[in-house]
Amino acid sequence: xxxxxxxxxxxxxxxxxxxxxxxxxxxxTTSVYATGTAFALxxxxxxxxxxxxxxxxxxxxxxxxxxxxxxxVAFFVSSLTQNIMIGLFAAILTGSLMGLLLALxxxxxRMDQIIAGTILNILATGLTSFLYVQGKTIPSVxxxxxxxxxxxxxxxxPVLFIHGPLTFLGLAIILTLYFAIYHTPWGLRSRAxxxxxSSADTAGVSVARLRYINVTIAGAIGALAGAYLSLELVxxxxxxxxxxxxxxxxxxxxxxxxxxxxxxxxxxxxxLAQAYANQLMIDQVVNIPTQFTAALPYIMTIVVLTxxxxxxxxxxxxxxxxxxxxx
Amino acid sequence: MSALxxxxxxxxxxxxxxxxxxxxxTVNAGEVVALLGENGxxxxxxxxxxxxxIKPDSGxxxxxxxxxxxxxTAGVISRGVGMVHQHFQLVPVMTVAENLILGDEPKLxxxxxxxSARDEIISLSKRYGLEVDPDAVIEDLPVxxxxxxxxxxxxxxxxxxxxxxxxxxxxxxxxxDELLEVIRNLAKxxxxxxxxxxxxxxxMAVADRVVVLRGGKLVGTTSPKETDEAGLxxxxxxxxxxxxxxxxxxxxxxxxxxVKGLEVRDDRKIMSVKGVDLTLHKGExxxxxxxxxxxxxxxxxxxxxxxxxxxxxVLINGxxxxxxxxxxxxxxxxxxxxEDREKHGLVSNYTIADNLVLNQFDQEPFAKGxxxxxxxxxxxxxxxxEKFDIRTPSAFNTAGSLSGGNKQKVVVARExxxxxxxxxxxxxxxxxxxxxxxxxxxxLISARDKGAAVLLVSAELDEILSLSDRIAVMSDGKxxxxxxxxxxxxxxxxxxxxxxxx
Numbered sequence: 001x002x003x004x005x006x007x008x009x010x011x012x013x014x015x016x017x018x019x020x021x022x023x024x025x026x027x028x029t030t031s032v033y034a035t036g037t038a039f040a041l042x043x044x045x046x047x048x049x050x051x052x053x054x055x056x057x058x059x060x061x062x063x064x065x066x067x068x069x070x071x072x073v074a075f076f077v078s079s080l081t082q083n084i085m086i087g088l089f090a091a092i093l094t095g096s097l098m099g100l101l102l103a104l105x106x107x108x109x110r111m112d113q114i115i116a117g118t119i120l121n122i123l124a125t126g127l128t129s130f131l132y133v134q135g136k137t138i139p140s141v142x143x144x145x146x147x148x149x150x151x152x153x154x155x156x157x158p159v160l161f162i163h164g165p166l167t168f169l170g171l172a173i174i175l176t177l178y179f180a181i182y183h184t185p186w187g188l189r190s191r192a193x194x195x196x197x198s199s200a201d202t203a204g205v206s207v208a209r210l211r212y213i214n215v216t217i218a219g220a221i222g223a224l225a226g227a228y229l230s231l232e233l234v235x236x237x238x239x240x241x242x243x244x245x246x247x248x249x250x251x252x253x254x255x256x257x258x259x260x261x262x263x264x265x266x267x268x269x270x271x272l273a274q275a276y277a278n279q280l281m282i283d284q285v286v287n288i289p290t291q292f293t294a295a296l297p298y299i300m301t302i303v304v305l306t307x308x309x310x311x312x313x314x315x316x317x318x319x320x321x322x323x324x325x326x327x
Numbered sequence: 328m329s330a331l332x333x334x335x336x337x338x339x340x341x342x343x344x345x346x347x348x349x350x351x352x353t354v355n356a357g358e359v360v361a362l363l364g365e366n367g368x369x370x371x372x373x374x375x376x377x378x379x380x381i382k383p384d385s386g387x388x389x390x391x392x393x394x395x396x397x398x399x400t401a402g403v404i405s406r407g408v409g410m411v412h413q414h415f416q417l418v419p420v421m422t423v424a425e426n427l428i429l430g431d432e433p434k435l436x437x438x439x440x441x442x443s444a445r446d447e448i449i450s451l452s453k454r455y456g457l458e459v460d461p462d463a464v465i466e467d468l469p470v471x472x473x474x475x476x477x478x479x480x481x482x483x484x485x486x487x488x489x490x491x492x493x494x495x496x497x498x499x500x501x502x503x504d505e506l507l508e509v510i511r512n513l514a515k516x517x518x519x520x521x522x523x524x525x526x527x528x529x530x531m532a533v534a535d536r537v538v539v540l541r542g543g544k545l546v547g548t549t550s551p552k553e554t555d556e557a558g559l560x561x562x563x564x565x566x567x568x569x570x571x572x573x574x575x576x577x578x579x580x581x582x583x584x585x586v587k588g589l590e591v592r593d594d595r596k597i598m599s600v601k602g603v604d605l606t607l608h609k610g611e612x613x614x615x616x617x618x619x620x621x622x623x624x625x626x627x628x629x630x631x632x633x634x635x636x637x638x639x640x641v642l643i644n645g646x647x648x649x650x651x652x653x654x655x656x657x658x659x660x661x662x663x664x665x666e667d668r669e670k671h672g673l674v675s676n677y678t679i680a681d682n683l684v685l686n687q688f689d690q691e692p693f694a695k696g697x698x699x700x701x702x703x704x705x706x707x708x709x710x711x712x713e714k715f716d717i718r719t720p721s722a723f724n725t726a727g728s729l730s731g732g733n734k735q736k737v738v739v740a741r742e743x744x745x746x747x748x749x750x751x752x753x754x755x756x757x758x759x760x761x762x763x764x765x766x767x768x769x770x771l772i773s774a775r776d777k778g779a780a781v782l783l784v785s786a787e788l789d790e791i792l793s794l795s796d797r798i799a800v801m802s803d804g805k806x807x808x809x810x811x812x813x814x815x816x817x818x819x820x821x822x823x824x825x826x827x828x829x
Contacts, residue, residue: 185432185439188421192429195418202380202416203430203480204401316419324380324398 014269022155032275033159038167038233040264040271042067045170045225046249047256047263048177052218054258055181056211057194057317058106059113062120063222064246066098069124070226072131075237079136084231087138088166091227092220098124099219103212110321121246129239141235142166164232166224173221178260190214194315197322207322222246244298251301255308258315270300329392331356331519332377332488337386339372343720346372347383348543354488354519359510361530362523363563364540365760366732367718370523371413373540374490377521378410379403390488401430409481410490413523415473416480417465423476424448424461427483451479455509471502478509488519495524496758499619507533525760527556539563564762572768575776577796580609583780584630584661584749589639591622591629599625601804602639607749612771612781614795614812618824619786622804624666627753627784631663632656633671643749657686662742666753666784672738675727679719680708682726683741707744715740716766732763739767743774750774753784768794788820802826 021029046063053060070091078087098120105116145168147161181187189210192200197207225245230237249263252270256262277293280286332354339347346369354360362370376383379400388395390406417426424444433440433447448461457475465473474494481489491510495503510520510533524530530537531551539547539562547562560568584607591600599622607613617623628634630641632653640647641656649655657663665671673682684693684704692703708722717736719729726737735755742750752771756764771794775781785791791798792815799809800823807823 179438183438185434188425188429188432188439192418192421192425195420196416198414199416199418199426200429201400202378202410202412204404205430206401313420 026155028279030155030158032279033155033272034162035278036268036272036275037159038163038271039274040267040269041167041170042225042228042233042245043249043252043270044174044264044267045221045228046246047253047267048174048260049218049222049225049246050250050253051181051256051258051260051263052177052190052214052221053102054253054315054318055194056190056214057197057315057320057322058102058211058215059117059319060102060215060218061114061117061247061250062098062102062124063117063249064242064244065117065121065124066095066219066222067226067229067246068121068128068240068242069098070095070223071230071241072124072128072226072237074223074227075138075230076131076133076136078138078231082139084138084140084142087231088227092223095219095221095223095226096216097219098222099216100212102219103215106321107208107211107215110323113319125240128241132237132239136237138231138235142232164228166228166232170224170228173224174260174264181260191315194317197317197320201322201324207324248297248301251305254312254314255304257312266304270297273300329389330354331391332521333387333389333392334373334377335387335389337373337376337383337388339369339376339381339383343724345543347376349386350540350543350545352538352545354521356487356519357514357517358535359514359520359522359533361534361537362521362540363527363530363537363559365563365762367730368540368563368760369543370540371492372543374410374492374521374523377403378408378490404430404484407484407487408490409484409486409488411474411477411481411492411494413492413496415477417473417476419464419466421465422461423459423463423465423468426465426476427451427461427480431484447483448479451483455479455482457509471498474498474502474506478506482513486513486518488521489513491520491522491524493523493525493758495526495529503529525758527559527761530559531556541565560761563760568761568765572765572772572793574772574794577611577775579611579796580778582606583609583644584782585642585645586630587640587642589626589629589641590637591625591634592637593622593625598637599804600629603801603804603806605799605806607780607782609748609780610775610778611796612775612783612794614791614798615782615784615801615806616788616791616798616820616824617786617801621801621824623784623786623801624753626801627663627666627751627782630656630782631661631665631751657747660748662686662745662747662750664738664742664750664752664755666757668734668738673726673734676725678708678723679712679717679726679729679737680704680722682737683708683711683722683744685741687745711740711744715770732759735759735767736763739770743770746774746777746779748778749780749782751782751784754786755783756785756787756790788817788824792817792820800824 046067049063050060073094074087074091077090078084081087102116102120105111106113142164144162144164151157151161181190189200189205193205193207193210201207226242229241252263252266255266274297277296281293330353334350334352337347337350350373364370372381375381377388379395379398379402382397390408395403427448428444433443445461452459457479459476459479465476494506498506507529514520522534534551537549537551537559538545541563586603586605589600589603590598593599603626615623625634629636632649632651632655636650643659643661648659684707687693688699693700712719712722715736717740718733726734739755756767771781771783783791783794795812797809798812798815798820799806800820802824803826
């Protein structure tokens with residue numbers, strides 16, 4: 001790896017900017033970064049859904065729907081049972097079923113995967129709008145945990161080590177996925193299936209089975225992203241609650257080159273930008289219309305996709321159904 | 328003791344075709360069995376069934392006396408069967424090591440044990456004398472090296488039965504010799520080998536027994552001791568095949584195609600055609616001989632407008648053709664049978680009928696203004712399928728569903744049906760069975776006799792020698808000699824191809 005690579009340049013820029021802001025106002029900078037991390041997590045997790053699916057050759061544009069319906073189930077089951085743990089598990093079950101449905105449509109029925117993903121999105125929007133009831137509450141959100149010792153480190157402590165349990169779980173999943181993709185037999189097989197499925201097939205790896213497993217687990221991760229929004233970050237649910245985060249995640253996945261750490265870095269950058277924009281509004285440093293700050297994530301998504309377009313190389317077999325023995 | 332492989336009454340149907348019709352086969356340890364047949368005779372289907380890649384409709388397959396579960400590739404592999412596939416089964420973006428361990432990775436806890444993977448590959452490549460670099464990325468390797476990886480992959484588990492599906496199609500003569508040596512040594516050590524190939528001299532050289540399939544049925548078993556190449560060809564095709572082409576004297580006319588001072592760069596931007604002058608006359612076949620990679624591909628692509636000409640020009644009947652414009656080159660009168668039929672010759676997802684009008688779909692009678700005339704397209708397809716003996720249940724199946732030889736016949740049919748003044752044929756019979764080779768050769772000769780000027784580029788010296796009226800030898804991007812085929816001496820041309828001066 002080159003020391004002066006473009007990527008390292010970005011990192012240096014971020015570090016310098018952070019240092020500059022921190023010396024000007026330490027407390028506010030720390031709180032902006034902590035908020036940024038919280039904003040970034042659902043995006044990063046949603047990007048993991050995309051990575052797990054596309055690495056095995058399944059395009060999943062139904063991440064948005066998976067997150068939306070899971071956030072809904074998490075909130076309303078928690079409200080009904082007055083137990084957020086039950087809500088969380090119900091959400092994960094729902095997300096897995098969404099993944100299973102996508103696998104059924106795209107692997108077994110060999111449907112066009114864009115249409116299959118669209119079905120998930122329409123299904124989620126329709127169901128959550130129809131079943132939505134106003135005025136429900138949950139007993140509490142998942143409370144922040146302060147990691148002993150580590151949370152006392154200036155700046156890094158509050159930014160990284162004071163978060164709710166789902167944040168820590170999410171970060172653990174991202175790191176695990178990174179190691180699993182590049183260093184385990186499962187990861188090698190998944191990548192082979194996504195790049196050149198007949199190679200995996202002829203080596204005795206069942207393409208259909210691996211795609212089913214990965215897409216279903218990915219659905220569960222998507223559910224965690226949704227549940228995080230309704231049970232940890234916000235503590236409520238509205239119609240259209242996920243607001244396009246599942247689509248933004250696809251852009252982050254591409255920007256991070258289908259690498260979990262790359263997508264995490266991209267998500268952190270997104271989350272930070274959002275947090276800064278909010279802070280500028282609160283401070284009334286700049287007087288921008290709220291519509292503009294609300295549109296910021298979408299504008300950034302377009303910019304990011306434009307920058308990375310054409311330079312990246314997606315898994316070669318993505319989007320193509322595979323029939324055993326078709327080599 | 329039971330045979331190593333026993334195939335009993337395998338039948339496999341696809342929509343419209345019976346790929347295997349009640350086929351039985353046995354292979355014993357230490358035996359090399361060659362499986363012969365025309366393209367589409369069902370050889371690959373049969374071996375894919377043995378390897379658990381497809382599920383036959385009926386029948387039984389036993390390895391060392393125990394039946395296999397249909398479709399269970401992993402189970403078959405674990406019982407000591409390895410297969411080298413017709414199309415490379417390697418992940419292009421992964422390393423040699425990653426490709427070799429895929430499906431059965433050495434582990435260290437939950438992780439892949441990279442070190443023991445490397446050690447295993449190094450010792451494996453030493454054992455068989457097939458050297459590879461474990462860290463090289465597949466897509467950066469030349470095809471011969473990729474084939475080596477493919478073979479090592481098949482040999483990795485202590486194989487008892489090795490299946491090779493056309494392993495020599497892309498290899499150079501030296502690489503083929505090495506491979507045949509590996510096969511002989513494996514057989515000596517007790518491995519049973521099943522080999523599919525179209526090259527009859529390879530069969531004669533290495534096989535103990537020859538099994539012939541035709542139209543999905545087993546038509547006979549023989550051995551190299553009992554027959555010769557002509558006998559094998561006859562069994563495959565079901566009639567006697569003339570391996571030698573009958574060719575009358577050329578009636579040479581005026582100059583049609585002129586190439587002047589042509590210079591072309593290859594994909595790596597290296598100059599690979601270094602100033603070629605060539606004239607092609609009406610009614611002759613000019614063969615371009617040469618070891619592959621000496622600029623022939625770039626030469627052909629530049630003539631046909633598919634690659635930028637750095638310098639020089641290509642004239643048809645004295646009029647210069649446009650650079651980098653295949654459409655206008657075709658309009659000017661060049662038809663082209665491209666080297667890579669999958670990439671440049673066909674659109675796999677289109678029907679055979681549409682592929683047959685790919686270069687004239689927008690012209691009368693196949694279109695009127697903006698509207699296609701599908702009735703004419705269908706009529707044309709029916710005629711050409713009949714005339715060029717394209718074996719398909721219907722002209723409206725996709726081109727991708729055809730076997731290699733029949734795909735090539737579609738390309739040949741399309742390019743010859745227009746009867747343009749110039750025909751450029753690049754490797755027209757690569758990967759094609761003997762019956763189809765004979766057919767395509769006769770079509771080229773008859774195009775010549777009708778007055779076409781044919782430029783034939785082939786890596787098969789025999790093909791060049793038997794078809795050409797004049798032979799140009801290409802070496803290191805230059806035409807080093809042009810000889811009349813009556814005076815052509817095989818050894819002399821071979822030496823020129825190798826770049827030796829006289």
